[in-house]
Amino acid sequence: MEKKLITELAVLGSAGLALASTTGQAKAATNDNQSDAANAEASQKTTSSSDALAKAKSDYKKAQADVSSAEAQAKSASKAESSAQASYDQAVDNYNQASADVEQTVSSSDVQNAQNDVSQKQQAVDNAQKSADQAQADVQKKQQTADQAQQAVNTAQQTADASAQAQKTAQNKVDDLKKQTAEDPTAIADSQLIHYSSPADQQYYQDQLKNNVDFLQLKDPSQKTALQQTSVRQAIYNIDNFKASEADEHRMLHLDKLTSEEKTELNNFVLRAINSARKAAGSKELATNSTIQAMAQDIADGYKADNWKYGQGHDTKAIYKVTKNYGVQGTPEMQGVENLATLFVAPGFYITDPTIEYENGKAAMGGTGRQLTPNNPYYMSMASAKRLIYSGILSFLFNGDEWAHARSLVFGFNGNNGLAGVSVETYNTPEDSLSPENLRLHVISLDDTLLDHDAHGKIESSMANVEKVSGTPDVSAEELANYQNAKAQLASAETALATATVNASNANAQLEKAKTALSFAKQELASATSNYDAKVTALSQAKTALENSQKTYAQLKDAYENPIANKAKREEAKKQAKAKVDEAKKVLDSAKSALSAAKANLATAKSKLSKAKKNLSVAQSVYDQYNKQKADKKKSTSKKTSAKTSSKKKSTAKKSSVKTDSAKKTTTAKEPRAEKLVVTPTEKQVAVKPVVSRVASNAGKSANFAMPKRVVNSSEELPQTGAKTNRGFIFLGYSLILAALSAFGFEAARKRKH
Numbered sequence: 001m002e003k004k005l006i007t008e009l010a011v012l013g014s015a016g017l018a019l020a021s022t023t024g025q026a027k028a029a030t031n032d033n034q035s036d037a038a039n040a041e042a043s044q045k046t047t048s049s050s051d052a053l054a055k056a057k058s059d060y061k062k063a064q065a066d067v068s069s070a071e072a073q074a075k076s077a078s079k080a081e082s083s084a085q086a087s088y089d090q091a092v093d094n095y096n097q098a099s100a101d102v103e104q105t106v107s108s109s110d111v112q113n114a115q116n117d118v119s120q121k122q123q124a125v126d127n128a129q130k131s132a133d134q135a136q137a138d139v140q141k142k143q144q145t146a147d148q149a150q151q152a153v154n155t156a157q158q159t160a161d162a163s164a165q166a167q168k169t170a171q172n173k174v175d176d177l178k179k180q181t182a183e184d185p186t187a188i189a190d191s192q193l194i195h196y197s198s199p200a201d202q203q204y205y206q207d208q209l210k211n212n213v214d215f216l217q218l219k220d221p222s223q224k225t226a227l228q229q230t231s232v233r234q235a236i237y238n239i240d241n242f243k244a245s246e247a248d249e250h251r252m253l254h255l256d257k258l259t260s261e262e263k264t265e266l267n268n269f270v271l272r273a274i275n276s277a278r279k280a281a282g283s284k285e286l287a288t289n290s291t292i293q294a295m296a297q298d299i300a301d302g303y304k305a306d307n308w309k310y311g312q313g314h315d316t317k318a319i320y321k322v323t324k325n326y327g328v329q330g331t332p333e334m335q336g337v338e339n340l341a342t343l344f345v346a347p348g349f350y351i352t353d354p355t356i357e358y359e360n361g362k363a364a365m366g367g368t369g370r371q372l373t374p375n376n377p378y379y380m381s382m383a384s385a386k387r388l389i390y391s392g393i394l395s396f397l398f399n400g401d402e403w404a405h406a407r408s409l410v411f412g413f414n415g416n417n418g419l420a421g422v423s424v425e426t427y428n429t430p431e432d433s434l435s436p437e438n439l440r441l442h443v444i445s446l447d448d449t450l451l452d453h454d455a456h457g458k459i460e461s462s463m464a465n466v467e468k469v470s471g472t473p474d475v476s477a478e479e480l481a482n483y484q485n486a487k488a489q490l491a492s493a494e495t496a497l498a499t500a501t502v503n504a505s506n507a508n509a510q511l512e513k514a515k516t517a518l519s520f521a522k523q524e525l526a527s528a529t530s531n532y533d534a535k536v537t538a539l540s541q542a543k544t545a546l547e548n549s550q551k552t553y554a555q556l557k558d559a560y561e562n563p564i565a566n567k568a569k570r571e572e573a574k575k576q577a578k579a580k581v582d583e584a585k586k587v588l589d590s591a592k593s594a595l596s597a598a599k600a601n602l603a604t605a606k607s608k609l610s611k612a613k614k615n616l617s618v619a620q621s622v623y624d625q626y627n628k629q630k631a632d633k634k635k636s637t638s639k640k641t642s643a644k645t646s647s648k649k650k651s652t653a654k655k656s657s658v659k660t661d662s663a664k665k666t667t668t669a670k671e672p673r674a675e676k677l678v679v680t681p682t683e684k685q686v687a688v689k690p691v692v693s694r695v696a697s698n699a700g701k702s703a704n705f706a707m708p709k710r711v712v713n714s715s716e717e718l719p720q721t722g723a724k725t726n727r728g729f730i731f732l733g734y735s736l737i738l739a740a741l742s743a744f745g746f747e748a749a750r751k752r753k754h
Contacts, residue, residue, distance in 0.1 A: 049623040056612070056619035063609040070602040077591070077598040084591040088584040095581045098574040102567065106559040114553035121546040128539035135532035142525040149518035156511040163500070163507035170497035177493050179246060180486040189473035191243040192269065192390060193276035194397065206281050209407050242390050244383030251382040255426050255439065262382075267293050267422040268469050269386055270443060273393050274409050274420065275471030281410050284418055286445060288469055291326070291462035292421035296444040298322045299338065300425035303440065308427070310342050310438070327457010329450050337446050339405050341392035343439040389424070392441040408445065415447035417463045 196202035253262060267288060275285040302318030319335040328337060380388075396405040413420075425440045451460050559566040 049619070049626045053616075053619040053623040056616040060609075060612040060616045063605070063612040067602070067605040067609050070598070070605040074595070074598040074602045077595040081588075081591040081595045084584070084588040088581070088588045091577070091581040091584040095574070095577040098570065098577040102570045102574050106556050106563070108560065111553070111556050111560050114549070114556045118546070118549045118553050121542070121549040125539070125542040125546050128535070128542040132532070132535040132539045135528070135535040139525070139528045139532045142521070142528040146518070146521040146525045149514070149521040153511070153514040153518050156507070156514040160504070160507040160511045163504035167497070167500040167504040170493065170500040174490065174493045174497050177486050177490040181483065181490055183243060185245065185475045185479045185483050186473050188243045188245050189475050191241055192386065193273055193471060193473065194280070194393070195241075195276075196280065202280060206410075209281070209403060209410055242387050244386060248383035248386065249381055253380060253382055253385055255380065255385065255424060258424070263293065263297070263423075265382075266385065266389065266424060267296075268467075268474070270389060270393065270422040270441075271420050271469040272471055272474055273390065274443070275469060277397060277410050277471070279471040283411055284414050285468070285471055286413065286418045286420040287466040288420055289462050289466045291458050292419045292444060292446075293423070294421075295322060295326045295328075295459065296421035296423035296442050298325075299444060300423040300440065300442050303425055303442075304427060314338055314340055325457075326459045327452050327455040327461075328446060328459060329452050336450060337444050339396055339408055339443040339445065341395055341405075341441040341443075343388050343392050343441060385424075388439060389441055396443075409443070413445050413447040415449045417466075418445070418447040419459070419463075419466065420445045 196205065258266070271286060271288055278285055299319055299322045302322055303315050306315055306318055308315045308318075314335055316335045317332050319338055320330050320332045323330050323335075323337060330336065396409055398406070421444045423442045423444075425442065427438055427440060446459070451457070453460065
């Protein structure tokens with residue numbers, strides 16, 4: 001009895017789970033079918049509404065075209081009706097006049113009056129002709145005056161242009177002379193020498209050099225400060241004191257390809273500055289010649305060949321190699337002839353004239369300036385080269401850091417035959433300066449004490465042929481004469497400019513006066529022309545009036561002289577006029593009918609257009625509504641599908657958990673603990689096992705059915721019918737299975753106890 005009860009409970013529980021699962025699946029299938037049907041219906045409705053909308057748009061467009069066509073026809077009909085009405089009215093007027101003419105009687109006085117009117121009209125024509133002739137003569141006179149005024153303007157313009165050109169020429173001459181006399185050439189040359197700010201500063205500076213005081217060896221800070229802040233350094237060590245001539249500003253140099261003349265000019269420029277400092281200190285001035293200049297150039301070439309860098313000091317090996325060849329004493333380790341200055345070139349430092357344009361390394365006047373670039377590295381004006389080299393000389397003499405160069409250049413080489421030569425070398429050191437293009441200034445100095453007299457070298461052989469370069473301003477007599485002449489010309493040029501300015505002003509005043517007269521003459525001509533046109537119009541009107549008067553007179557005269565024939569003509573004219581009235585009436589009636597039809601057609605077309613517009617609005621609204629419903633349905637279906645998938649996952653997990661618990665209980669009932677008791681299966685135990693197996697099997701199968709879950713599509717929807725019933729079946733099934741398992745466990749425990 002107990003086994004039967006357990007078996008029945010298990011069977012009933014499995015059946016409950018199966019029923020719940022079947023009910024849930026059926027419900028889900030029903031919902032899916034309903035959803036598919038709804039989607040199909042929505043799709044069909046959307047397609048239909050789309051077709052309806054397209055047709056409504058087509059109908060509306062056609063109605064618009066029909067209205068436009070009807071409006072054009074109505075407009076044409078209205079125009080035709082107006083024209084027909086005007087023709088009819090004129091025909092009626094002509095008929096009335098013809099009727100009146102039939103009844104008219106002409107007397108001799110009527111004929112006489114008509115003849116008098118012809119005479120009056122003829123007199124009016126004669127007067128109008130006379131006025132027109134006078135107006136035409138006035139136009140010709142005014143035209144002549146205007147032509148003369150135009151010629152006066154042309155002449156005044158030529159005079160004004162010539163005066164302006166004369167003024168410009170005079171101004172250019174004054175500007176040129178002012179430029180020539182802006183700075184005294186002597187003052188320019190003097191600015192390129194070495195000057196001291198005061199005699200006291202000069203004496204202090206020379207004392208330091210004579211006493212062999214080296215700034216780098218001074219230990220007393222006060223001595224350093226005093227030396228560094230002397231007015232000599234402050235007043236002289238300033239490149240702004242340098243001035244260049246206008247000619248030098250426009251002479252361009254290629255520093256790697258200097259001509260022999262350019263080298264000599266730069267050589268003498270340096271010596272003149274150095275000799276000015278030597279002269280002020282009481283030292284002998286150094287001379288120069290082509291041989292020592294060549295030696296200086298060979299030394300510069302040696303630096304370039306050795307790729308000598310900034311910071312390496314003097315290239316003594318290159319210097320020794322060259323000086324030995326020229327018969328000068330020295331060693332590869334020591335040199336006593338060179339003063340070397342590195343000149344760092346910053347872009348734009350030396351381009352001072354904005355009127356210079358550089359093209360392919362050549363300077364041309366009249367262009368716009370540009371800075372030095374790596375693509376055009378070594379071009380600069382002679383003025384810029386001198387300015388840069390002058391800064392190197394100042395550094396030699398007044399750098400405030402070391403005095404060896406200064407002592408050498410100011411007090412050195414005071415023996416016999418003191419010579420000096422200068423060379424300039426370009427080199428690239430991108431790591432050393434703001435610009436990759438730099439210059440090195442080599443000043444080579446010596447006297448008899450440095451010569452190898454046994455060698456009888458090139459320098460010694462050249463001593464008989466030297467050039468004195470004085471430390472005074474280098475101004476030629478020609479330059480001074482040109483300057484003085486320019487100053488003298490400037491005064492007269494300024495006077496000529498003043499006269500030219502007055503002439504130009506007077507010419508402009510005359511031009512404006514002539515232009516004013518021309519403007520007045522043109523106004524007078526325009527007025528005369530307008531008056532003439534009016535007179536011609538009046539003459540034409542007088543002639544027309546005369547012709548009409550003559551025609552009337554002829555008709556009256558004919559009627560008076562031939563009354564019977566004339567009346568017959570008038571009767572015929574009346575008859576013809578009546579026929580034209582009838583014809584015009586028919587045309588007018590036809591035009592009115594056409595206009596009425598066109599208006600009716602237009603009204604019909606507008607009515608159809610209004611109806612088509614309403615239909616289009618309705619079709620658009622329906623189409624939009626169906627699309628909205630379709631979108632809402634798609635969104636709802638997506639939510640249902642997501643909820644259904646989630647429900648299946650939860651149901652499967654729950655049933656799997658129940659199955660596991662059932663399996664554990666079954667195992668516990670079938671397999672007692674071995675360490676306590678080993679029991680041989682009895683007949684009753686064996687008989688119970690199939691029941692437990694079936695329960696477990698059924699439980700496992702029930703786990704494959706998805707558990708129904710309440711799905712809420714939106715806040716407005718109600719729960720789906722059947723979900724509550726399914727949950728009841730599930731609860732009942734699981735309860736029965738658990739009851740069967742409990743009963744089996746109780747029976748097994750009772751058997752072990754006994």
